Amino acid sequence: MTPLDSYDRAILRILQTDNRTSQQKIGEAVNLSAPSVQRRVRRMEAEGVIAANVAVVDPAIVGLPITIFVEVELVSELPTDIDAAKQIFRDAPEVQQCFYVTGEIDFVLVVVVESMSAYEEFTRRIFFKNGNIKKFKTFVSMDPIKTGVKVSV
Incomplete structure (x- = not known):
């Protein structure tokens, strides 16, 4: 991977705010030509x-309208059981984000649902029918103060 320079980082800051910003505007903001911006963006896309x-x-x-954070603890932490849980969470449309974490719990999920009854159905389908879920703990968001992913570059 090509190391990121100050131009790349400046381009990324702009794109994270609005990825529809024209290459011409980005070029003006970071003092590069539009073709140079285009080459850099394509390279950063290709490199991941x-x-x-x-x-x-x-x-x-x-x-x-309801965002719920869920801590999940598994019964078995064998690699095959962890992989199975990852796949279940990956496939559930309600799960917007899933993190395999260290500590006393195994996963943290971000779940969005239309109602608490929809969340109850989700828990029955995903947690209660799964013999490898030891327990789960739910936190309901009252007010989304800051959301989205924006990396400081």
Whole structure:
């Protein structure tokens, strides 16, 4: 991977705020030509620095107003059991983010649902029907103060 220089970092800061910013505007902001910006962006995409170009959707506006954080502890931590849990969480559309973590718990999930009854159905389907879930702990978000992923570069 090519080391990131100050131009790359400046481009990334702009793209993380609005990835639809034109290459011309980015070039003006970082003192590069638009073709140079384009080459750098393509390189960073090819090298995986830029992992995706996506639309960040407000869950509440699309009918998913409840965000829930869930700590999950497994019964068995054998690699095959951990991999199976990862796949279950990866496949669940309600799970927006999933982290395999160190410490007393095994996973932290970010779940979005339309209602608490929908969350109850999710817990029955994902946790209670799974013999490898030892326990889970739920935290319901009251107010999303800061969301999204923006890396300081």
